Amino acid sequence: MTKAHKATNQAQFLLRRKLTVEGLSENQWEDIIQELNHHPCVDFAEGKPRGKLIVTFDGTHWSTDELVGLIETHGGRLKGGWWQRRRLAWYQFTDDNVRANAKHEPFCCSKIPPMKK
Numbered sequence: 001m002t003k004a005h006k007a008t009n010q011a012q013f014l015l016r017r018k019l020t021v022e023g024l025s026e027n028q029w030e031d032i033i034q035e036l037n038h039h040p041c042v043d044f045a046e047g048k049p050r051g052k053l054i055v056t057f058d059g060t061h062w063s064t065d066e067l068v069g070l071i072e073t074h075g076g077r078l079k080g081g082w083w084q085r086r087r088l089a090w091y092q093f094t095d096d097n098v099r100a101n102a103k104h105e106p107f108c109c110s111k112i113p114p115m116k117k
Contacts (some may be wrong), residue, residue, distance in 0.1 A: 020079035059098035064091040
């Protein structure tokens, strides 16, 4: 069964992020999940065993950096390591692409492309 998206989110710009978070108690986990699920830009958030956080959000209005900032305000931190840093860099790269694509105005194939100024 597929989950219905929030009405405010654009399905074509939804991004799914899987992060490993350390340093949170059970109550802090519940607070983060609840806050994320009530955030207007977040479509869905859930916590998995061993500190896994899975969040789906609208990439045009929110970013991975803001998600990491929210985690840090609750007292958590991302797990260290090469793979986690690599994944975070890839997430930041795709965040930038989604925002750029959302602002892009397509033009018709039979028209002359717009000139750079």
